[in-house]
Ligand SMILES: Nc1ncnc2c1ncn2[C@@H]1O[C@H](COP(=O)(O)OP(=O)(O)OP(=O)(O)O)[C@@H](O)[C@H]1O
């Protein structure tokens with residue numbers, strides 16, 4: 084449904100500053116009915132990619148196909164299948180009401196205002212904008228404007244929806260509702276969604292696949308599950324209820340895989356990788372020698388946030 088090939092974009096440097104290569108040979112494909120997260124640190128090039136995918140800026144090189152149509156050469160035709168919500172607050176008309184914005188943007192995609200009244204009611208209800216239906220967009224709160232912009236993008240029924248930070252500034256409930264809605268339009272309606280987000284909870288909750296960008300280049304493109312597996316470091320944390328003898332401390336310090344930390348409450352925590360059974364056995368032997376009281380044994384798992392940071396860290400070291 085979306086095919087991006089060797090995309091490049093360099094912004095001219097302002098006032099003598101050197102030019103900025105924002106996007107550097109980026110290629111990926113997204114099949115119909117997939118929800119993909121475009122991730123990366125500030126300035127990585129995500130918004131630039133999104134803007135090129137919806138025909139707002141022209142790439143210096145490379146191609147973009149939306150449902151087989153070339154966004155550079157046949158922009159008007161390609162745009163039929165795309166809706167987008169970009170960063171900032173320029174996605175809706177400030178002097179139109181919520182209802183008028185929804186009617187206007189749906190009409191731009193060829194939908195008749197009469198036909199979409201039930202959908203408008205559903206979106207207003209879903210985003211809790213009912214009592215603002217006839218309020219001008221400029222008088223809404225920032226979160227409400229963001230929700231209206233998302234509703235405007237969705238009501239067009241485009242096959243491809245591009246969302247730049249869709250949950251930014253939303254309250255907890257609204258963020259959860261948008262996530263559910265996005266999952267539903269992908270599963271039930273087979274729409275294709277590409278979103279950017281810095282919120283790893285949102286990413287982990289919604290995206291089956293992530294494309295990670297750093298300094299304009301793709302540094303990872305994989306399913307979240309696979310990346311978690313790849314970077315999974317399962318560790319076990321053993322909390323001890325009493326102080327260790329000097330001999331025990333010495334013996335534990337001789338095991339480089341074991342991290343010994345004193346906690347705020349005076350207890351001692353020993354962190355050890357689970358895959359290293361030998362070390363685990365030795366550690367338990369050291370504790371058993373003095374019948375040391377064990378308060379807790381817990382397993383910790385890597386979060387996607389850690390995996391993301393790890394990938395960025397490695398990409399910066401050229402790995
Ligand atoms: N209009 C512009 N003119 C000049 N440089 C720009 C312009 N827009 C973006 N850039 C530069 O291009 C690079 C990529 O910016 P972009 O907005 O695509 O990043 P991003 O990944 O969306 O970041 P964020 O997470 O902060 O939204 C940055 O170095 C930025 O300064």
Ligand SMILES: [Mg+2]
Pocket residue numbers: 129130131170247
């Ligand atoms: Mg951005």
